[in-house]
Amino acid sequence: MTAPALGADHVTIGRSLLEDLAISDKMPAYRKGVWKVPVAHQLKEQGASFQWEAWTPPTEGETAKRIAVAVAKAATADPDQLPAVDDGTDYLADGVLDKLNAADALTNKKLEEGLSKFAVWEKTSQEYIEALQAKLNA
Structure with missing residues (x-):
């Protein structure tokens, strides 16, 4: 809410x-x-x-x-x-976040779980919407 x-x-x-x-x-x-x-x-x-x-x-x-x-x-x-970061890392540079996420096992696991669930939900939603559209166009 x-x-x-x-x-x-x-x-x-x-x-x-x-x-x-x-x-x-x-x-x-x-x-x-x-x-x-x-x-x-x-x-x-x-x-x-x-x-x-x-x-x-x-x-x-x-x-x-x-x-x-x-x-x-x-x-x-x-x-x-944003929190101050004074280690000189450019977190917006290509590949930096991917490298850091891969180096942290827990972050990597949670990110994979979240993306996997999101992909399933997105596919389910897409199939539902396509079925509704097919009914409307029939």
Whole structure:
């Protein structure tokens, strides 16, 4: 909800997360190791033994206050201000970021995971849009 208030034109979100958000306004109880498993799958597997967290969603007023604070912080931040780098590295030069990302195993892994997921979501979206266009043109 904060992204549009901060001026984001769009967000990229996977289908499984959207489905989880649509299932309930409740939060699943924390279980170590299953945070990546979609709630829909957990519900199906656990049935009646599935547990929800005991919490109360924030009120509309509380959410509005949180968004206002985030927007105020973003409004006072200087988007062009980057951390000072005094090692002489030109991070915008061709190949520099690729080399640094490849040298950091965790960054490289997370970047690969993110790009892989994005490619799947992009392909799925493209196929869906093409199917809609085919129906309209039929």
